[in-house]
Structure formats: structure tokens, C-alpha cells
Amino acid sequence: MQKSTNSDTSLETLNSTRQGTGAVQMRIKNANSHHDRLSQSKSMILTDVGKVTEPISRHRRNHSQHILKDVIPPLEQLMVEKEGYLQKAKIADGGKKLRKNWSTSWIVLSSRKIEFYKESKQQALSNMKTGHKPESVDLCGAHIEWAKEKSSRKNVFQITTVSGNEFLLQSDIDFIILDWFHAIKNAIDRLPKDSSCPSRNLELFKIQRSSSTELLSHYDSDIKEQKPEHRKSLMFRLHHSASDTSDKNRVKSRLKKFITRRPSLKTLQEKGLIKDQIFGSHLHKVCERENSTVPWFVKQCIEAVEKRGLDVDGIYRVSGNLATIQKLRFIVNQEEKLNLDDSQWEDIHVVTGALKMFFRELPEPLFPYSFFEQFVEAIKKQDNNTRIEAVKSLVQKLPPPNRDTMKVLFGHLTKIVAKASKNLMSTQSLGIVFGPTLLRAENETGNMAIHMVYQNQIAELMLSEYSKIFGSEED
Incomplete structure (x- = not known):
């Protein structure tokens, strides 16, 4: 009689577990002995090697913290290091020179990037909350230097990114611009160098840009002769050819031939291709x-x-x-x-x-x-x-x-x-x-x-x- 009562109690417990959580599905319909029930219970808490596993927390808050720790970067990467108003001018975009236009910007410096906002501080913060993306500069691999020759204004420094973007920042107040310069420089110095940056290496970009003028005419004709599906990126070709001595020699040879064969100024004037100008003439x-x-x-x-x-x-x-x-x-x-x-x-x-x-x-x-x-x-x-x-x-x-x-x-x-x-x-x-x-x-x-x-x-x-x-x- 007592044995029957124990069996009923165990089955009742299993049924309540099945109905309450739905997490455990029992395959054995009848358990006729205490030993069998005990073995089934042990199989639910032991691993194959006999070690007890740590129970998974079912508390929602603990589970969320566990996930966020793996997905969201550490807080220090998102911290704002400095913010304020400066005069900003973007003078190059991807290596292409732009006309210099100064404007007042609200600038936010974090550990890895700089963000430029056109609005006031309050509007900038509002846009940040609504998900509006401002113009951003990745500081990984960037270069910063004073640029007195780039502007007639005083206290101007330049930031050049690995993607070829160039920005001028300026303030008439000496200690403010000096503080910004050191803050940005320190942020750049703390970041990993070329191998860890997602963008291309800055020196490679400079080589490609400086060699483009020398090789442009040569590759322009070559690219036109190729079929579209066989054309490669111009920057890719310039990069590989810049390191190829034979290509350099071939380019130099073609340039020499062009210079020696080009018509004189007098000939061009006689043919009417070049006209004497009014401005700049005697x-x-x-x-x-x-x-x-x-x-x-x-x-x-x-x-x-x-x-x-x-x-x-x-x-x-x-x-x-x-x-x-x-x-x-x-x-x-x-x-x-x-x-x-x-x-x-x-x-x-x-x-x-x-x-x-x-x-x-x-x-x-x-x-x-x-x-x-x-x-x-x-x-x-x-x-x-x-x-x-x-x-x-x-x-x-x-x-x-x-x-x-x-x-x-x-x-x-x-x-x-x-x-x-x-x-x-x-x-x-x-x-x-x-x-x-x-x-x-x-x-x-x-x-x-x-x-x-x-x-x-x-x-x-x-x-x-x-x-x-x-x-x-x-x-």
C-alpha cells in the first residue's frame, strides 16, 4: 500500500513538471520500481562522463546580461572623450581634392572616431538618440599634423585617414585648439596600427595616389583596349605596377618618346590649335x-x-x-x-x-x-x-x-x-x-x-x- 502511494506521488510530480515548464519530455511511460525512477532522474542531471553540469539560469535578467556581454563592446570604447565647437573644412574625399569651405561643427571625439554635427549641441544629442548618423572619421591608422600652409587662418591642423579623407580643424583660441590636437593625437596613438585597421594602409594609399599621375595615360589606353569583364580596378593596377620595375621602365620609355615627338609651340600656333591669349601676353x-x-x-x-x-x-x-x-x-x-x-x-x-x-x-x-x-x-x-x-x-x-x-x-x-x-x-x-x-x-x-x-x-x-x-x- 505504501509502495503504491509513492508511485502515484512520483507520477504526479512528473506530470506537473511536464505541464508547468514543457522543458522535460519523458520517454518512459511506466516506472514500476524506485530504482527505475532513480535512474531516470540521474540521467537528467549527469553528463556522459558522469560530471554534474551547471544548471542553466532561467532568470530573464541573468540571461540578457550573458548575451549582452558577448554582443556589445566594452563601455570604454563608446565613451566620449571630448566634445565642443570647432571650425571644420573637408579638403579631400577618398583622395579627390575638394574645395575648402569652412563651417562651424559640433565635434564629438570617442576612443576610435570623430563625429561631426552641423547642428547645435542639443540638436546633435537629439539626433544621436533618434539614430541619425553624422559624418564620421575613423581614427584607426589616421595621421594628424599642423597645417599652417593649408590656410591663411591661424591654429589649423589636418587629419588624414587611411581612406584618403582629409579634414582641417581650426580655432582662434590657442589653448582650445592645442587641447584638441593632443586629445586626437592620443586617441590615434592608442589605436592599433596598420595591420589591425579595416581600411587600407595609409602609405599604400599615398603611393597609389602619387603614382597615378605618372601612370594614368599609360593605363588609360590599356584599359580601353581590354574587354569590360577583364578590366581591373585602376587603383589595384597602379598598386601592383608601382612595384614592378619593368612596368616603370616601359612607362618612362613611352614618356620620353612622347616628349621628343611632341610638336613645338610654334607649330601648334601655326595650326591654330593654340591661340595667343590677351591676358598674360606682352x-x-x-x-x-x-x-x-x-x-x-x-x-x-x-x-x-x-x-x-x-x-x-x-x-x-x-x-x-x-x-x-x-x-x-x-x-x-x-x-x-x-x-x-x-x-x-x-x-x-x-x-x-x-x-x-x-x-x-x-x-x-x-x-x-x-x-x-x-x-x-x-x-x-x-x-x-x-x-x-x-x-x-x-x-x-x-x-x-x-x-x-x-x-x-x-x-x-x-x-x-x-x-x-x-x-x-x-x-x-x-x-x-x-x-x-x-x-x-x-x-x-x-x-x-x-x-x-x-x-x-x-x-x-x-x-x-x-x-x-x-x-x-x-x-
């Missing part, structure tokens, strides 16, 4: 091509300014948009028809900027180098009449293109001075603008500040005494 050559003693471009600019710029505040002193000026310069050099009344040249400061650029880019200035010292000696004379006569005599000795262009230009500038009450450009102001542009020494060995004073005084004298200096030259 004044007498421009005049010879146009069969004139005053360049057509100078006359056209002066006409436009006198038509709609005499009353403009700061005429010739205010700078025009450089990109538009360069566009105007390109059109003139390509001998395309130029209409300065077109709406794209509406800003008169673009026209005056182009005219100043023309005189600034002359290989020899409007006042020839050989006359520089003579004009300086003339302006040094104490007596005003003697000074005027000396300058007038020198002007008459100038080559016709220089003399006639000078006469047209200064005659135009006297009209600017006549409207000084409206345009606020006095004789002295125009002397400061045009003196260094029209008159300079060939070899600046003396005191540049003293020369600048003389340059301005000569230009002022040509304006204030224009009628006396060019009076006998009237047509």
Missing part, C-alpha cells in the same frame, strides 16, 4: 595682333565704365566677384565676341576687376622695367615743375603701345577723379590702387615700403598733372 604683342597701339579690351572696359560706372561708389577700389571675372577673362582669351552690356556683366566692379587683372598679368608692367628707376628719380625732385618735366620726358621716350595705353588709361582715370564727390575716389585713392599694378621693379631687392610710396606718388602725379604731361601728345 603689351606690344597684343597691339601687334590687333594692329593698334592700345589693346581693344582696354578700350572696351573703359567705355563700359564711363558709360555706367563713373558715379559708382568705390569704383576700381571695390572688388568684383572673382569667379565672374575669371569667366570674363576666359571669354576674352578664347577670342569670343564680348558684349559688356550683357546682363552677366551687369556688376561694373567685374569689368573694373578684369581691367586691373589685365594690367596686373602683363609680363612687363605698363611702366617698363628699364624705366622704373628713372621714374623714381624723377618723382624725388623737389621742384614741382622740374618733376613734371622729367616725368613728361620719360613718357615721350616710352614705346608707342606703352605710351598710348598709358595716355588712354590716365585720361579715363581723370574722369573718375572729376566725379569724386559721388564715387569717393580721389587722386590719392586711385594712386594707391594703380601705382603697384602699373609700376614695379623687376627685382625687388630694396625696401618694398619705400618703393610703394614712390609708385603711388608717380600715379598721383600722372593724374593730377595729366594735361601737362600728355598735353603735347594730343592727336
Whole structure:
């Protein structure tokens, strides 16, 4: 009777276990003896070698901690080491140079990377919570250095990544930028070097980039001859060929043949492939091509300014948009028809900027180098009449293109001075603008500040005494 009771109790326990957890499935339906039940129980807790296994924790919190420890990296890898505002400019992306544009960024430095946020600190933190991914820089294998030559700003350093991205960081406050430099450098130094970085090695990238210019023409023709399915990555080919001596020798041989066989500049000009340009050419050559003693471009600019710029505040002193000026310069050099009344040249400061650029880019200035010292000696004379006569005599000795262009230009500038009450450009102001542009020494060995004073005084004298200096030259 007691035996039966024990059996019922054991079966009841097993059934409750089966129903409650569902984790243990019994294969033996009947257990007729205490020994059999004991052996079944032991089989559930013993391993094959007879060692007791550690029971698996069924507590959900413990189980989560066990999993997270294997999946999530240690906390110190995610810790923010430094954050704050800096000026940032990205100047290269994957080795391709970019135009430098400075912007204020909220910068977050962790142990392995830097993140750039465009917004304020509060918005940046909000984006971090919502999963927004900012621009990121992997510091593994990166290089950091001061870069004074990369910007006119002070306190600039550069970060170069192994993938060829380059960033400039800057702050006007010395101790702030110094603190950032050392913080980033320490973070880079703590990271594993080339072999452990997922990106390519920095030195390999530099070799590939520097060799690309030398080998580009050679591989460009080779790649075109191959079928698309047989083409390899250009960077891959450059990398392997840079280390191949025979390929280097073949490239050098082809370059030598190309250089020796290339046509001369005169031949290209005769065939019309290369045209003489207006900007950057000698004044007498421009005049010879146009069969004139005053360049057509100078006359056209002066006409436009006198038509709609005499009353403009700061005429010739205010700078025009450089990109538009360069566009105007390109059109003139390509001998395309130029209409300065077109709406794209509406800003008169673009026209005056182009005219100043023309005189600034002359290989020899409007006042020839050989006359520089003579004009300086003339302006040094104490007596005003003697000074005027000396300058007038020198002007008459100038080559016709220089003399006639000078006469047209200064005659135009006297009209600017006549409207000084409206345009606020006095004789002295125009002397400061045009003196260094029209008159300079060939070899600046003396005191540049003293020369600048003389340059301005000569230009002022040509304006204030224009009628006396060019009076006998009237047509």
C-alpha cells in the first residue's frame, strides 16, 4: 500500500513538471520500481562522463546580461572623450581634392572616431538618440599634423585617414585648439596600427595616389583596349605596377618618346590649335595682333565704365566677384565676341576687376622695367615743375603701345577723379590702387615700403598733372 502511494506521488510530480515548464519530455511511460525512477532522474542531471553540469539560469535578467556581454563592446570604447565647437573644412574625399569651405561643427571625439554635427549641441544629442548618423572619421591608422600652409587662418591642423579623407580643424583660441590636437593625437596613438585597421594602409594609399599621375595615360589606353569583364580596378593596377620595375621602365620609355615627338609651340600656333591669349601676353604683342597701339579690351572696359560706372561708389577700389571675372577673362582669351552690356556683366566692379587683372598679368608692367628707376628719380625732385618735366620726358621716350595705353588709361582715370564727390575716389585713392599694378621693379631687392610710396606718388602725379604731361601728345 505504501509502495503504491509513492508511485502515484512520483507520477504526479512528473506530470506537473511536464505541464508547468514543457522543458522535460519523458520517454518512459511506466516506472514500476524506485530504482527505475532513480535512474531516470540521474540521467537528467549527469553528463556522459558522469560530471554534474551547471544548471542553466532561467532568470530573464541573468540571461540578457550573458548575451549582452558577448554582443556589445566594452563601455570604454563608446565613451566620449571630448566634445565642443570647432571650425571644420573637408579638403579631400577618398583622395579627390575638394574645395575648402569652412563651417562651424559640433565635434564629438570617442576612443576610435570623430563625429561631426552641423547642428547645435542639443540638436546633435537629439539626433544621436533618434539614430541619425553624422559624418564620421575613423581614427584607426589616421595621421594628424599642423597645417599652417593649408590656410591663411591661424591654429589649423589636418587629419588624414587611411581612406584618403582629409579634414582641417581650426580655432582662434590657442589653448582650445592645442587641447584638441593632443586629445586626437592620443586617441590615434592608442589605436592599433596598420595591420589591425579595416581600411587600407595609409602609405599604400599615398603611393597609389602619387603614382597615378605618372601612370594614368599609360593605363588609360590599356584599359580601353581590354574587354569590360577583364578590366581591373585602376587603383589595384597602379598598386601592383608601382612595384614592378619593368612596368616603370616601359612607362618612362613611352614618356620620353612622347616628349621628343611632341610638336613645338610654334607649330601648334601655326595650326591654330593654340591661340595667343590677351591676358598674360606682352603689351606690344597684343597691339601687334590687333594692329593698334592700345589693346581693344582696354578700350572696351573703359567705355563700359564711363558709360555706367563713373558715379559708382568705390569704383576700381571695390572688388568684383572673382569667379565672374575669371569667366570674363576666359571669354576674352578664347577670342569670343564680348558684349559688356550683357546682363552677366551687369556688376561694373567685374569689368573694373578684369581691367586691373589685365594690367596686373602683363609680363612687363605698363611702366617698363628699364624705366622704373628713372621714374623714381624723377618723382624725388623737389621742384614741382622740374618733376613734371622729367616725368613728361620719360613718357615721350616710352614705346608707342606703352605710351598710348598709358595716355588712354590716365585720361579715363581723370574722369573718375572729376566725379569724386559721388564715387569717393580721389587722386590719392586711385594712386594707391594703380601705382603697384602699373609700376614695379623687376627685382625687388630694396625696401618694398619705400618703393610703394614712390609708385603711388608717380600715379598721383600722372593724374593730377595729366594735361601737362600728355598735353603735347594730343592727336
